[in-house]
Amino acid sequence: MDKNTQDELKKEAAKVAADKVQAGSVLGVGTGSTVKFFIDWLGERKEKEGLTLKHIVTTSSRSKKQLESYGFKVDELADVDEVDLTVDGADRVDSQLNGIKGGGAALTLEKNVAVNSKKNIWIVDESKVVDHLSGFKLPVEVLPVSCMQVKKRLEKEGLNPEFRMNGNQKLTTHYGNYILDLDVSPIPVPAGLADYLDHTVGVVEHGLFLNICDEVIVAKSNGTIQEIKR
Numbered sequence: 001m002d003k004n005t006q007d008e009l010k011k012e013a014a015k016v017a018a019d020k021v022q023a024g025s026v027l028g029v030g031t032g033s034t035v036k037f038f039i040d041w042l043g044e045r046k047e048k049e050g051l052t053l054k055h056i057v058t059t060s061s062r063s064k065k066q067l068e069s070y071g072f073k074v075d076e077l078a079d080v081d082e083v084d085l086t087v088d089g090a091d092r093v094d095s096q097l098n099g100i101k102g103g104g105a106a107l108t109l110e111k112n113v114a115v116n117s118k119k120n121i122w123i124v125d126e127s128k129v130v131d132h133l134s135g136f137k138l139p140v141e142v143l144p145v146s147c148m149q150v151k152k153r154l155e156k157e158g159l160n161p162e163f164r165m166n167g168n169q170k171l172t173t174h175y176g177n178y179i180l181d182l183d184v185s186p187i188p189v190p191a192g193l194a195d196y197l198d199h200t201v202g203v204v205e206h207g208l209f210l211n212i213c214d215e216v217i218v219a220k221s222n223g224t225i226q227e228i229k230r
Protein backbone atom coordinates (compact mmCIF):
# COMPACT_ATOMS: atom_id res chain seq x y z
CA MET A 1 0.00 0.00 0.00
CA ASP A 2 1.49 3.39 -0.94
CA LYS A 3 1.85 6.11 1.69
CA ASN A 4 -0.86 8.38 0.22
CA THR A 5 -3.42 5.59 0.26
CA GLN A 6 -2.37 4.61 3.77
CA ASP A 7 -2.71 8.22 4.95
CA GLU A 8 -6.18 8.45 3.43
CA LEU A 9 -7.20 5.32 5.34
CA LYS A 10 -5.70 6.63 8.58
CA LYS A 11 -7.66 9.84 8.09
CA GLU A 12 -10.93 7.93 7.60
CA ALA A 13 -10.47 5.81 10.72
CA ALA A 14 -9.54 8.94 12.67
CA LYS A 15 -12.76 10.70 11.59
CA VAL A 16 -14.96 7.86 12.82
CA ALA A 17 -13.21 7.99 16.22
CA ALA A 18 -13.39 11.79 16.46
CA ASP A 19 -17.16 11.62 15.93
CA LYS A 20 -17.45 9.31 18.95
CA VAL A 21 -15.87 11.82 21.35
CA GLN A 22 -18.48 13.20 23.75
CA ALA A 23 -18.48 16.85 24.73
CA GLY A 24 -17.63 17.40 28.41
CA SER A 25 -15.78 14.07 28.73
CA VAL A 26 -12.21 13.33 29.82
CA LEU A 27 -10.29 12.34 26.69
CA GLY A 28 -6.98 10.55 26.28
CA VAL A 29 -5.15 11.23 23.03
CA GLY A 30 -2.34 8.94 21.88
CA THR A 31 0.65 9.30 19.61
CA GLY A 32 1.50 8.83 15.96
CA SER A 33 0.55 9.72 12.42
CA THR A 34 -3.01 8.32 12.68
CA VAL A 35 -3.61 10.24 15.90
CA LYS A 36 -2.35 13.35 14.14
CA PHE A 37 -5.39 13.10 11.82
CA PHE A 38 -7.62 12.43 14.83
CA ILE A 39 -6.46 15.68 16.44
CA ASP A 40 -7.16 17.54 13.19
CA TRP A 41 -10.72 16.21 13.25
CA LEU A 42 -11.11 17.22 16.91
CA GLY A 43 -9.89 20.67 15.94
CA GLU A 44 -12.53 20.78 13.20
CA ARG A 45 -15.25 19.83 15.69
CA LYS A 46 -14.04 22.56 18.02
CA GLU A 47 -14.21 25.11 15.21
CA LYS A 48 -17.56 24.01 13.78
CA GLU A 49 -19.55 23.07 16.87
CA GLY A 50 -17.51 24.52 19.75
CA LEU A 51 -16.53 21.09 21.12
CA THR A 52 -15.26 21.41 24.70
CA LEU A 53 -13.85 18.66 26.90
CA LYS A 54 -13.57 18.42 30.68
CA HIS A 55 -9.94 17.37 30.45
CA ILE A 56 -7.56 16.15 27.76
CA VAL A 57 -4.45 14.15 28.54
CA THR A 58 -2.01 13.00 25.93
CA THR A 59 0.92 10.65 25.49
CA SER A 60 3.45 12.75 23.59
CA SER A 61 4.74 16.29 23.40
CA ARG A 62 3.97 16.32 19.67
CA SER A 63 0.29 15.52 20.25
CA LYS A 64 0.22 18.08 23.08
CA LYS A 65 1.57 20.79 20.82
CA GLN A 66 -0.92 19.96 18.09
CA LEU A 67 -3.87 19.92 20.54
CA GLU A 68 -2.78 23.28 21.94
CA SER A 69 -2.56 24.70 18.42
CA TYR A 70 -6.32 24.10 18.21
CA GLY A 71 -6.88 25.85 21.55
CA PHE A 72 -7.35 22.72 23.68
CA LYS A 73 -5.87 22.85 27.18
CA VAL A 74 -3.86 19.71 27.93
CA ASP A 75 -3.58 18.29 31.45
CA GLU A 76 -1.30 15.67 32.98
CA LEU A 77 -2.62 12.19 33.72
CA ALA A 78 -1.83 12.85 37.40
CA ASP A 79 -4.33 15.75 37.33
CA VAL A 80 -7.35 13.60 36.43
CA ASP A 81 -9.07 10.74 38.26
CA GLU A 82 -9.91 8.62 35.28
CA VAL A 83 -10.09 9.01 31.53
CA ASP A 84 -13.46 8.31 29.85
CA LEU A 85 -12.09 7.42 26.43
CA THR A 86 -8.61 7.14 24.95
CA VAL A 87 -8.06 7.09 21.20
CA ASP A 88 -4.67 5.86 19.99
CA GLY A 89 -3.02 4.20 17.03
CA ALA A 90 -1.37 0.77 17.04
CA ASP A 91 1.42 -0.96 15.17
CA ARG A 92 -0.31 -4.34 15.02
CA VAL A 93 -3.65 -5.62 16.27
CA ASP A 94 -4.75 -9.25 16.30
CA SER A 95 -8.13 -10.94 16.17
CA GLN A 96 -8.41 -10.81 20.00
CA LEU A 97 -7.83 -7.01 19.94
CA ASN A 98 -4.42 -7.45 21.50
CA GLY A 99 -1.73 -5.27 20.02
CA ILE A 100 1.85 -4.16 19.64
CA LYS A 101 2.46 -0.49 20.32
CA GLY A 102 5.51 1.69 20.77
CA GLY A 103 6.60 2.37 17.21
CA GLY A 104 6.86 5.99 18.31
CA ALA A 105 8.67 5.02 21.54
CA ALA A 106 5.81 6.42 23.66
CA LEU A 107 4.68 3.04 25.01
CA THR A 108 5.15 3.74 28.72
CA LEU A 109 2.94 6.80 28.84
CA GLU A 110 0.55 5.20 26.33
CA LYS A 111 0.07 2.16 28.53
CA ASN A 112 -0.37 4.28 31.66
CA VAL A 113 -3.06 6.37 29.99
CA ALA A 114 -4.72 3.31 28.42
CA VAL A 115 -5.06 1.25 31.61
CA ASN A 116 -6.56 4.26 33.38
CA SER A 117 -9.19 4.75 30.69
CA LYS A 118 -12.72 3.39 30.88
CA LYS A 119 -12.63 2.76 27.13
CA ASN A 120 -9.83 2.43 24.58
CA ILE A 121 -10.34 2.80 20.84
CA TRP A 122 -7.51 2.15 18.36
CA ILE A 123 -7.56 3.63 14.90
CA VAL A 124 -5.67 1.77 12.19
CA ASP A 125 -5.50 1.14 8.48
CA GLU A 126 -5.98 -2.47 7.41
CA SER A 127 -2.23 -3.16 7.03
CA LYS A 128 -1.96 -3.27 10.85
CA VAL A 129 -4.50 -6.06 11.31
CA VAL A 130 -3.10 -9.59 11.67
CA ASP A 131 -4.33 -12.96 12.89
CA HIS A 132 -1.41 -13.37 15.30
CA LEU A 133 0.89 -10.60 16.53
CA SER A 134 3.69 -10.49 13.94
CA GLY A 135 5.51 -8.37 11.41
CA PHE A 136 6.56 -5.62 13.80
CA LYS A 137 9.45 -5.63 16.28
CA LEU A 138 8.28 -5.51 19.88
CA PRO A 139 9.52 -2.34 21.64
CA VAL A 140 10.75 -2.75 25.21
CA GLU A 141 11.71 0.32 27.26
CA VAL A 142 14.69 -0.35 29.53
CA LEU A 143 16.57 1.58 32.18
CA PRO A 144 20.01 2.77 30.98
CA VAL A 145 21.68 1.52 34.19
CA SER A 146 21.22 -2.19 33.39
CA CYS A 147 20.47 -2.04 29.67
CA MET A 148 23.46 -4.20 28.64
CA GLN A 149 22.58 -6.95 31.14
CA VAL A 150 18.93 -6.88 30.09
CA LYS A 151 19.94 -7.07 26.43
CA LYS A 152 22.11 -10.14 27.13
CA ARG A 153 19.30 -11.82 29.06
CA LEU A 154 16.86 -11.23 26.20
CA GLU A 155 19.44 -12.51 23.71
CA LYS A 156 19.74 -15.76 25.70
CA GLU A 157 15.95 -16.13 25.47
CA GLY A 158 16.23 -15.92 21.66
CA LEU A 159 14.36 -12.61 21.49
CA ASN A 160 16.94 -10.87 19.24
CA PRO A 161 17.02 -7.47 20.96
CA GLU A 162 18.54 -4.44 19.22
CA PHE A 163 18.80 -0.93 20.59
CA ARG A 164 16.69 1.57 18.70
CA MET A 165 19.04 4.23 17.42
CA ASN A 166 18.75 7.92 16.71
CA GLY A 167 21.69 8.46 14.36
CA ASN A 168 24.77 7.18 16.21
CA GLN A 169 23.19 7.41 19.64
CA LYS A 170 20.75 5.12 21.40
CA LEU A 171 17.30 6.65 21.12
CA THR A 172 16.19 8.16 24.44
CA THR A 173 12.54 8.06 25.49
CA HIS A 174 10.51 10.79 27.17
CA TYR A 175 11.63 9.29 30.50
CA GLY A 176 15.33 9.14 29.59
CA ASN A 177 15.33 5.38 28.97
CA TYR A 178 16.34 3.25 25.96
CA ILE A 179 14.29 1.07 23.63
CA LEU A 180 15.22 -2.51 22.78
CA ASP A 181 13.28 -3.78 19.76
CA LEU A 182 12.73 -7.55 19.94
CA ASP A 183 12.72 -9.39 16.64
CA VAL A 184 10.28 -12.19 17.29
CA SER A 185 7.59 -12.82 14.71
CA PRO A 186 5.04 -14.18 15.17
CA ILE A 187 4.99 -13.86 18.94
CA PRO A 188 4.03 -17.43 19.85
CA VAL A 189 2.47 -16.76 23.28
CA PRO A 190 1.98 -13.00 23.81
CA ALA A 191 0.69 -13.40 27.39
CA GLY A 192 3.72 -15.52 28.32
CA LEU A 193 6.17 -13.01 26.86
CA ALA A 194 4.34 -10.11 28.54
CA ASP A 195 4.56 -11.90 31.87
CA TYR A 196 8.28 -12.58 31.40
CA LEU A 197 8.98 -8.93 30.51
CA ASP A 198 6.80 -7.67 33.38
CA HIS A 199 9.06 -9.62 35.74
CA THR A 200 12.42 -8.67 34.21
CA VAL A 201 14.26 -6.16 36.38
CA GLY A 202 15.42 -3.23 34.27
CA VAL A 203 12.44 -3.40 31.92
CA VAL A 204 10.33 -0.30 32.45
CA GLU A 205 7.50 -1.24 30.08
CA HIS A 206 6.88 -3.18 26.90
CA GLY A 207 4.71 -2.73 23.86
CA LEU A 208 2.44 -5.74 24.31
CA PHE A 209 -0.97 -4.24 25.03
CA LEU A 210 -3.09 -7.23 25.99
CA ASN A 211 -6.77 -7.03 26.99
CA ILE A 212 -6.61 -3.24 26.92
CA CYS A 213 -8.28 -2.24 23.68
CA ASP A 214 -12.10 -2.26 23.58
CA GLU A 215 -12.68 -1.31 19.98
CA VAL A 216 -10.64 -1.07 16.80
CA ILE A 217 -11.67 1.12 13.90
CA VAL A 218 -10.14 -0.26 10.73
CA ALA A 219 -10.15 1.70 7.47
CA LYS A 220 -9.99 -0.69 4.52
CA SER A 221 -8.68 -0.05 1.04
CA ASN A 222 -12.10 -0.99 -0.44
CA GLY A 223 -13.45 2.19 1.18
CA THR A 224 -15.27 0.56 4.07
CA ILE A 225 -14.78 1.04 7.79
CA GLN A 226 -14.85 -1.95 10.08
CA GLU A 227 -15.53 -1.45 13.78
CA ILE A 228 -14.42 -4.47 15.79
CA LYS A 229 -15.54 -4.55 19.40
CA ARG A 230 -14.32 -6.78 22.20
Ligand SMILES: O=C(CO)[C@H](O)[C@H](O)COP(=O)(O)O
Pocket residue numbers: 030031032033034035088089090091100101102103104105106107110
Ligand atom coordinates in the same frame (compact mmCIF):
# COMPACT_ATOMS: atom_id res chain seq x y z
O1 LIG B 1 2.35 3.15 19.55
C1 LIG B 1 2.53 4.18 18.96
C2 LIG B 1 3.59 5.15 19.33
O2 LIG B 1 4.38 4.69 20.41
C3 LIG B 1 1.67 4.53 17.79
O3 LIG B 1 0.35 4.55 18.20
C4 LIG B 1 1.87 3.52 16.73
O4 LIG B 1 3.27 3.49 16.41
C5 LIG B 1 1.05 3.80 15.48
O5 LIG B 1 1.57 4.91 14.82
P1 LIG B 1 1.06 5.39 13.40
O6 LIG B 1 -0.34 5.83 13.56
O7 LIG B 1 2.01 6.50 13.04
O8 LIG B 1 1.20 4.22 12.44
